[in-house]
Amino acid sequence: MRKLKIANYRISLRNGTLVLVKNMRRLAKKCADHSTFIKSKTLRYIIIKLARSFFVKLFLAGFIILSIFSTAVYYFESSYTGYRYEDGKKIKETGNIQTMTDAVWWALVTSTTVGYGDYYPRSAMGRFAGVLLMFFGVSLVGVITGNIASVLVEKQLKEERGLEELKLKKHFIICGWKRDMANVLHHIMEKNKSFLPSEFLLINTANPEEIENLKSDKRFAHINYIHGDYIDERVLYRANLRQASRVILFADRMVQGSVQEIDSRTVMAVITIKSISKTVYTCAEILDEKFERYLQSSNCDEIILSTEYNKSIIANASAGSGISQVISELLNVNAAASLATHDIPENFIGKTFGELFEYFLELNRSILVGLLENTGNFFFRKKEAIEDAQKTPDISKLVDNLKEVKQLIHNLPIINPLPDYVIARYAKAIIIEGRRAKTHKQTRREASHARS
Numbered sequence: 001m002r003k004l005k006i007a008n009y010r011i012s013l014r015n016g017t018l019v020l021v022k023n024m025r026r027l028a029k030k031c032a033d034h035s036t037f038i039k040s041k042t043l044r045y046i047i048i049k050l051a052r053s054f055f056v057k058l059f060l061a062g063f064i065i066l067s068i069f070s071t072a073v074y075y076f077e078s079s080y081t082g083y084r085y086e087d088g089k090k091i092k093e094t095g096n097i098q099t100m101t102d103a104v105w106w107a108l109v110t111s112t113t114v115g116y117g118d119y120y121p122r123s124a125m126g127r128f129a130g131v132l133l134m135f136f137g138v139s140l141v142g143v144i145t146g147n148i149a150s151v152l153v154e155k156q157l158k159e160e161r162g163l164e165e166l167k168l169k170k171h172f173i174i175c176g177w178k179r180d181m182a183n184v185l186h187h188i189m190e191k192n193k194s195f196l197p198s199e200f201l202l203i204n205t206a207n208p209e210e211i212e213n214l215k216s217d218k219r220f221a222h223i224n225y226i227h228g229d230y231i232d233e234r235v236l237y238r239a240n241l242r243q244a245s246r247v248i249l250f251a252d253r254m255v256q257g258s259v260q261e262i263d264s265r266t267v268m269a270v271i272t273i274k275s276i277s278k279t280v281y282t283c284a285e286i287l288d289e290k291f292e293r294y295l296q297s298s299n300c301d302e303i304i305l306s307t308e309y310n311k312s313i314i315a316n317a318s319a320g321s322g323i324s325q326v327i328s329e330l331l332n333v334n335a336a337a338s339l340a341t342h343d344i345p346e347n348f349i350g351k352t353f354g355e356l357f358e359y360f361l362e363l364n365r366s367i368l369v370g371l372l373e374n375t376g377n378f379f380f381r382k383k384e385a386i387e388d389a390q391k392t393p394d395i396s397k398l399v400d401n402l403k404e405v406k407q408l409i410h411n412l413p414i415i416n417p418l419p420d421y422v423i424a425r426y427a428k429a430i431i432i433e434g435r436r437a438k439t440h441k442q443t444r445r446e447a448s449h450a451r452s
Contacts, residue, residue: 054147062140066107069133073126074103080123096122111137166224168201169243175230175269176250177204182214188248189219197222201239203230205254231269233276242277249284251306263291271298279377301377302411330432341372341428349427354419360431370415370430371423374408 077095084091097103097119106119110133121127172195178184189200201224202211208227214220228235230249241247249269255262263286270284283302284295295303316323330339348356353371360366385408413430414421 058140058143058147062111065136066104066111069111069129069136070100070103070107072129073097073106073121074100076123076126076129077103077121080126082122093122095126096120097126107133110134111140113137113141164226165238166201166226166240168199168224168240170245171195171199171201171224171240171243173201173203173239173241173244173247174250175203175247176252177206177210177254178250179253181210182217182220184250185214185223186219192246195245198224200224201226201244203228203235203239204252205229231265231272233272236272236276241273241280244277244280246281247273247283249282251285251287259287263288267291267294267298270295270300274299279380281377296410338433339369340431340433341375342366342431344423344427344429348423349425351423352419353417353421353423356423356429357419360429364433367432368429369432370413371417371421372428372430373412373414373424373426374410375426375428 074097077097080095082093084093097106102119106121109116109119110130113134121130172188172192174185174188185200185202189195189197197220203226205227211225211227215223215225226235226239228238230236249266251262251266255265266284266286270282273280273282278299281301282299283304284300285304285306286292286295287307289305289308292303292305313324313327329335329337332338342360344356345359348359353368357368360368415430
């Protein structure tokens with residue numbers, strides 16, 4: 001019975017060992033086939049990039065050569081024995097470099113052309129190795145400094161040509177080119193003083209000479225530039241559109257074609273921009289009002305109908321009403337009194353237009369002329385309106401609410417409403433900013449200077 005138990009124990013032990021070995025082999029094979037290290041794409045990308053890097057290759061080559069020279073000098077100097085005569089006496093001397101640490105230190109100091117002189121070879125072969133290392137050190141320093149200079153020059157050239165990928169955040173992107181670009185850009189910067197000059201970014205296909213002329217002006221010396229077509233997604237990604245705060249698109253004069261072709265490109269650009277970032281505030285200029293509905297359907301936040309504005313001003317001027325001077329004065333960015341929108345204090349939401357009128361009249365003599373409703377990012381406004389509409393359990397009421405959401409108009413101006421008109425959320429005040437108290441002569445002089 002005892003022998004049987006021992007035999008069974010041996011068999012079970014052997015079977016257990018075989019199972020354990022099989023499991024270990026299977027696990028090793030699985031680890032080899034599906035290694036976490038190999039599966040990590042990011043790690044593989046980093047390793048491949050490092051392997052292809054010139055500086056990594058240079059570092060490895062330098063490390064290998066320094067190791068060879070250090071080992072050679074250590075071998076020659078540790079076994080060196082020489083004699084010198086001092087005051088007629090024969091004195092025995094050994095190599096100056098006796099440890100591998102000293103050899104490595106000597107190789108580093110010699111290759112970088114520093115040469116402290118604390119360690120130096122005494123043997124003929126050690127000195128020969130030192131001469132070779134000196135030539136290597138001079139070459140190494142030349143290669144490193146040359147490549148650093150090359151990288152800096154290449155970076156500078158890319159920035160000047162608009163080929164650099166930018167890492168800006170909360171910046172202002174200006175797409176397209178206007179004939180009087182310097183004045184247009186100056187007025188934009190004047191109206192957006194919350195942005196630094198270095199936070200403005202131009203994207204266009206203008207000639208490098210025109211960009212150089214623009215940046216030669218000290219007002220625009222620090223603005224950024226990317227050369228390319230703003231319809232191209234790759235160009236927009238280089239501009240870091242996802243992190244941008246605001247985008248404005250001009251009816252680009254660089255485009256050769258009809259009005260319809262220019263506006264079609266603008267619509268395509270807005271669709272591309274909104275597909276990349278729905279949160280960026282987008283303002284687009286078009287020449288033909290037929291394209292307005294396409295921009296509205298693509299959630300463009302603000303639309304400029306420059307040709308229609310000109311027609312309206314000409315029509316009013318033809319009646320001898322003097323309205324063209326009034327509009328020019330109100331829209332002049334350099335005028336002391338101008339038309340503007342202003343944030344409404346939170347405590348006035350739900351109150352009446354008449355109460356807000358009195359508030360702005362006391363605030364720097366500003367005149368409230370209307371309200372701008374549904375301001376801000378239209379994508380968020382619609383999303384929030386849909387969520388509010390779906391809160392009712394009544395199906396018929398839900399349908400009516402969704403119809404109202406569909407008819408929601410972004411940046412809807414309500415001019416001179418009744419005093420009891422209730423102020424809604426996300427509304428802004430349309431005001432004529434008041435002047436400080438001045439004499440009649442000072443006011444006329446400022447107006448004349450602004451027009452000139």
